Amino acid sequence: MSHRTGQGRSLSPWRPGQSAASPDAASSAASHDAPSALPRLCVVGLGKLGSPIAACLAAKGFTVVGVDTDPAKIDAIKQGKSPVFEPGLDEMLARTAGRLTATADLAAATHATDVTFIIVPTPSEADGGFSLRFALPACRTIGQALRSKETPHLVVMTSTVMPGATDGPLRQALEQSSGRRCGDGWGLCYSPEFVALGSVIRDFLSPDFLLIGQSDAASGDRLESILRQTVENKPAVARVDSVNAELTKLAVNTFVTTKITYANMIAEICHRLPGANVDQVTAALGLDTRIGAKYLRGAVGYGGPCFPRDNAALSSLARELGAQARLAEVVDQTNRHGVQRIADLVYSHLPSGPTRGRVAVLGLSYKPHTDVTEQSQGLLLARTLADAGLDVTVFDPAAMNNAKAVLHDAVKYAADLRQAVEAGDVVVAITPWEEFKTIEPTWLSRPASPRVLIDCWRYLDAAALSAVTNYVPLGIGPEAPAAEAIDRSLRVA
Ligand SMILES: NC(=O)c1ccc[n+]([C@@H]2O[C@H](COP(=O)([O-])OP(=O)(O)OC[C@H]3O[C@@H](n4cnc5c(N)ncnc54)[C@H](O)[C@@H]3O)[C@@H](O)[C@H]2O)c1
Incomplete structure (x- = not known):
């Protein structure tokens, strides 16, 4: 744990009645006023x-x-309703009492507040x-409000900003408008x-670690106290200057995107290698504690x-400083190539060639349990296929309206999952929504020319679906030649 204290400025004492209370206070406050x-x-x-x-x-007891x-x-907030789509938010709002x-x-x-x-x-x-x-x-x-405020105040920047922003333009704006120096x-x-x-609520309440960039130790203490009273686990805390916290935010997300892209590279190799299975490889890889199992699924980009733009921001920062961030750039390029990789797989399975045929894309949100389609692989795939002249039908349990705002009439919008599945010669399940597990084999069944089902996450019922379609799990290679065949070929060689 690092305890660097920024520029050494300190606040006037955080007076009783304004200070964060003992760690137990918030949980007791949750059950009382x-x-x-x-x-x-x-x-x-x-x-x-x-x-x-x-x-x-608020649910944890803070006003x-x-x-x-x-x-x-x-x-929406005044009425106790979620202003955004986020699982569990309505329930959390109901606990704010x-x-x-x-x-x-x-x-x-x-x-009216302290922080x-x-x-x-x-x-x-x-x-x-x-x-x-x-x-x-x-x-x-x-x-401007701080100009006349008599009690201490802490400003916490939570939005993602470029390294140098908090202690640069943001501090300057606060100092100029308040007429008071930070501290x-x-x-x-x-x-x-x-x-x-x-999973915002779960992630916020059970973070892997807390990252605090502080102008001074007292401000960091105050924020750490609030966060510790809120989270439901005991995370490690990194207390650093704001510029190092800002860089760490970008560095964490760029590292994770690198890991995702690495696993996708292994999946692409497995898809072509006879007998290979990306899940067997990544399961073993994840056992190595230097690597770890998270984000090693090996599927789509x-x-x-957050991920795409944090990665791009790190490259931008490096360019500005005259440093190199080729790794981040290659990860970004490889991720963009991922959509074309799936599109090429679709083309290879179209009965009538790459410019004619009907494709159903299942999943338009960038991940399950959200309606956000920003930089979503499903949405990008639908657009790529439509641009290539294919007849594309799309479906998503939550993101249809957001997708319509982007794709307009370039694609057809299915009323439900079944209609989408039945509209495709090739069906691609690209966002791993649980709902897609309810696909009935009978919807796919078509004796004359079996449908192709591309399962990008290898999570559907392979046995049931293989019986009625050409089931294509991404990252699983063609069948390996039988052992005797290998033996024979060795003898011939
Ligand atoms: N959404 C995520 O998963 C996530 C994760 C990590 C970091 N972030 C970062 O958090 C920040 C916010 O992201 P978001 O996804 O919540 O954005 P968002 O667009 O969903 O919400 C931002 C809100 O701020 C409001 N707003 C804008 N200017 C305002 C002002 N001057 N005063 C009061 N309200 C104002 C907008 O009306 C909007 O409701 C971004 O910097 C983002 O990078 C987001």
Whole structure:
């Protein structure tokens, strides 16, 4: 555990009544009313990450004011409803017991609270870096409120930002608008979350580790105390300067994308190697503690709102510094190639050649349990096949509306799973939704020209489906020649 203390600035003492209480306080507060000793929290940005975090903090006993510029999100929170699609969020909101409110007034929320978490968008720029166009205005409003605030305040940047942003432009915006230097009654931390959509609540409450970039030790202590009172496990904590926390966030996600891409490379080799089975190889690989079993599935590429852009941001940073990040660039290129790899597999199975035929794509969200289609392999595959002139029908249990907004009339939208399956000569299950396990073999059955079913995650019922289709599990090689055949060929040689 590192305890570097940033630039050594320290706050005026965190007075009783404002300080985070003992680690047990939050859990006891969850069953009683929130004790006044708990800091009051503000969460700016009630989107896919901010609303589950606000709900979890309030469910754990903190008084939380949520702030957003979108009236629909404010109304949803006020009514105790999820403003975004996230499993378990409705249940978590039901546990907040009146401790979570919402408003558009960030200045008032800053005055009424002790700690502000900023969780606004930081969109990717053309060069791969992250824009601060939402974060800076939020910081200026918070700073203006701090100008007249008499009690200490902690500002926590949770949004993903480029290394140098927190202690650079964000601190400057807060200092200029407040008229107070960082450390003069307010502190600043950068603390990102490593969560995946669809499991944000579980990931937030049981993190592998806490990452805190701090302007000073007291600010880091304060944030660590809040997080420890919220999480349900005992994670290690890395306490560093904000620039090192910012780089660590990008480094973690780039490492994970490298691992995913590595497993996909092994899957591609296995798919062509007689007798090979990627699951046998990755299961053994994962036993090596230097490697570990997570993210070694060997299937299709990564997508979503974090992995692709964090990878690109690391490359962008390296370019800006005159350093090399070829590994990150190759991972990105290889991941993009992944969609073409699946498209080529589809073409190879089309009965009427690569420019004619009907394909069904099952899965448009970038992973199960979310409606987000950003950089999703299913959506990219559907577009690639439609651009090639094929008749493409798509289906997803949650992401149809988001897909329609991108694909428009380039594809057909099935009303349900069965309609999609029946619409394809080749059917590709590309997002591993559990619902696809309910595919009935009878929907696929077609004696004259059996359908092809490409199972990208090798999770469907292979035996039942093989009986009625040409079942193609990605990452499983053609049958190995029988042992005697090998023997004979050796003798001939
Ligand atoms: N979604 C994830 O899984 C995830 C994971 C890790 C990190 N992040 C990071 O978290 C940040 C937020 O991501 P998200 O997915 O929640 O975005 P989002 O677009 O779902 O939500 C952002 C919310 O912020 C609101 N907002 C914008 N400007 C505002 C302002 N000035 N004041 C108040 N509200 C404002 C928007 O109306 C929106 O509701 C990004 O930096 C992202 O990279 C997201």
